[in-house]
Amino acid sequence: MKILKLMIPGPVEPEADVMEAMGGPVVAHYGPEWTALYNETTEMLKQIFRTAGDVFLLIGSGSAAVDASIGSALATGEKIILGVNGFFGERMTLIGRAYGLDVVPVEAEWGQPLRPADFADAIRRNPDARAIGAVHLETSTTVVNPIAEIGQVAGRHGIPYIVDAVSSIGGLEMRMDDWGIDFCASASQKCLGAPPGLAPVAVGPGGWEAVERVGNPHHGWYLNLRVWREYADKWSHFHPFPTTMATNTTLALRTSVKNLLEAGIEQRLDRYCELARYLRAQLRQIGYEPFTPDEEMAPVLTGAYGPPGIPTGKIVSFVADEYDIKISGGLGERLEDKIVRIGHMTPTVGRADIDRVIEALAAARDALANEA
Ligand SMILES: *Cc1c(COP(=O)(O)O)cnc(C)c1O
Numbered sequence: 001m002k003i004l005k006l007m008i009p010g011p012v013e014p015e016a017d018v019m020e021a022m023g024g025p026v027v028a029h030y031g032p033e034w035t036a037l038y039n040e041t042t043e044m045l046k047q048i049f050r051t052a053g054d055v056f057l058l059i060g061s062g063s064a065a066v067d068a069s070i071g072s073a074l075a076t077g078e079k080i081i082l083g084v085n086g087f088f089g090e091r092m093t094l095i096g097r098a099y100g101l102d103v104v105p106v107e108a109e110w111g112q113p114l115r116p117a118d119f120a121d122a123i124r125r126n127p128d129a130r131a132i133g134a135v136h137l138e139t140s141t142t143v144v145n146p147i148a149e150i151g152q153v154a155g156r157h158g159i160p161y162i163v164d165a166v167s168s169i170g171g172l173e174m175r176m177d178d179w180g181i182d183f184c185a186s187a188s189q190k191c192l193g194a195p196p197g198l199a200p201v202a203v204g205p206g207g208w209e210a211v212e213r214v215g216n217p218h219h220g221w222y223l224n225l226r227v228w229r230e231y232a233d234k235w236s237h238f239h240p241f242p243t244t245m246a247t248n249t250t251l252a253l254r255t256s257v258k259n260l261l262e263a264g265i266e267q268r269l270d271r272y273c274e275l276a277r278y279l280r281a282q283l284r285q286i287g288y289e290p291f292t293p294d295e296e297m298a299p300v301l302t303g304a305y306g307p308p309g310i311p312t313g314k315i316v317s318f319v320a321d322e323y324d325i326k327i328s329g330g331l332g333e334r335l336e337d338k339i340v341r342i343g344h345m346t347p348t349v350g351r352a353d354i355d356r357v358i359e360a361l362a363a364a365r366d367a368l369a370n371e372a
Pocket residue numbers: 009010061062063064088135136137138139164165166167187
């Protein structure tokens with residue numbers, strides 16, 4: 001398989017020491033020494049989520065963390081209000097419906113942020129709703145949703161709040177507790193900078209209240225946060241999770257989050273913003289108009305319209321074939337072949353990579369315009 005420079009919104013190219021940690025010997029997933037390494041990792045993640053709640057490393061992709069949150073917070077037949085302005089908002093509704101929930105979507109156009117007032121309206125119209133949920137960075141459209149403001153609405157109504165922060169944690173500001181988030185879902189392979197395989201999920205006191213209110217809803221075992229808490233309590237010094245842990249991936253994630261904290265969360269965020277502005281300016285110069293306004297930019301992911309008449313799927317292939325760089329096209333019917341998406345959610349992407357991708361996009365524009 002040809003190795004491409006990854007500039008997609010996950011998985012990202014991890015730093016070299018992260019891959020070294022990943023490639024070390026396989027160790028047993030229990031015992032005090034292992035438990036200390038695991039706990040060190042979850043403690044660092046708490047700093048990144050900015051929560052005093054609990055963090056678990058679910059073994060799976062980001063969707064596992066979203067699934068566990070929704071499935072643990074509500075019982076079948078209950079109502080959930082979910083923001084939908086892209087592919088991953090839609091995925092939340094699919095997960096909700098798969099649990100037999102009555103899903104009330106709060107929609108915004110793909111490309112527009114969700115409106116907090118719409119959540120307030122939805123709660124007023126659906127006083128029996130048991131939770132609300134939204135995606136932080138809607139990766140499919142590169143739109144950042146007003147997660148803190150939606151959290152204020154949830155707080156005013158005393159309703160549990162579930163956030164899909166899969167593509168934002170580590171790359172956008174996150175203040176889980178200050179913003180009133182009760183369940184926060186993430187993944188190892190995006191801004192956290194490790195290979196895919198772990199889905200860190202954080203649960204605050206309001207989240208546990210919801211879990212306790214529901215009791216045992218028969219929502220399975222593996223992604224049931226009750227089960228994860230039970231093992232974290234009863235096997236705390238030996239094996240604080242229910243199953244075999246993905247030890248190598250945990251060691252990789254431990255290294256990448258340590259690097260993030262050592263670099264400084266704020267410094268890392270500033271660097272991403274600077275790269276995003278640099279990329280946007282260059283995209284405009286070569287005729288690729290950014291998909292969202294600069295004031296609303298996602299610092300770790302940039303979308304742009306392709307030059308008129310060229311399907312962006314062709315641009316993505318050209319950039320991979322001719323420049324060995326993997327970028328993304330639009331996700332979902334509405335944006336497919338309309339936009340390109342360039343991920344810069346890792347310290348392994350720098351200015352030189354931005355210059356190179358710009359060169360590739362300009363070459364794609366010229367080559368494919370001649371073809372058209
Ligand atoms: C990537 C992503 C997911 C899904 O993650 P998987 O790891 O593929 O399950 C969910 N939500 C958002 C916002 C994402 O960017």
